[in-house]
Amino acid sequence: MGEDSKTPLEERSRRLFDDSVAAVDMRMRSRLTQARHAALAAARRPRTRLFGVALWPAAGTAGAAVLAAGLWLALAAGHRPLSPSGERPSFEDLDIVAASDGGSGDAMKMMQDDVEFYAWAAAQSDKSADGHAG
């Protein structure tokens, strides 16, 4: 089946298709013409309007970035919750907790191993908080 040589099936189906295209009714031809004109009119309209819908996704992304940066700066500036001892956890502490070591296992595993200790520590912290409040 070469590029140029057509089989009878290809030729006949092409003819039938061409006939069916010629037989598209006037109502549909008119609607297609309207669709074409609408497309050309849309192409002539400028797309990037300052307050137009086209810029909304970009504005949304920028807004989210500003919000995230604001939250990060607020946390870094001292809006973090205090630890039970009243000291602010430093980034070094967080690094130690987050760091994983092949020999001792990761932080989550450490917590799972000492559940009772952490429960006791939490209870002590609550008592201490009640004492300050009372």
Place this chain on the structure above:
Amino acid sequence: MTHFATLTNALMAWDDPATALKDAVLDHSRELDRFLLEIEHRAFRIAQVALRDADDALDVVQDAMLKLARNYAAKPSVEWRPLFYRILGNGIRDLQRRRTVRKRLMVWRPGPKDDPQNEAQDPLEHAADSSPAIPEKLMLAQALEQLEVSLRNLPARQREAFALRNFEGMDVAEAARAMGCSEGSVKTHYWRAVHTLREQLGEVW
């Protein structure tokens, strides 16, 4: 010729750059209009064969025209045809997917488009009267219907390859650009389509 080249030539040809620019844009718009006029009926029929609904076919053709005009009008005009048919193919597939989902959700309530007994939407019903005598016209209508049924039964990519290569007369490279696949894939899809159609239509054609 690219849009940029058209503009450059226009600017060089006239002394008044503003007028030249306006004329160049107008020329380009006319070229796009001519292109869309040239393909709109054929594209509509290809979509109608795939979707079996005139209104849906009109919607996807309209959408493809709009997307081409908005996003790709500045491309060289030789690229418009594969781009247009790529957009159209995506539109047809999206609509077919939505229909499948809708059919699953609404299986208890078949709509007119899902009703296999509904022959009122058959495109042949809208065919304009033409000169051939009734028996000949009837035979042609039957042959067309058989072809359309067989085409609908083909996998989407095979139908697309057959439509682009045989109905639109695209060469393998252009069809590959329109389908977003390799030339080898186009050849395979097309060969399988012809083979299946011959098996299905061979006895009656």
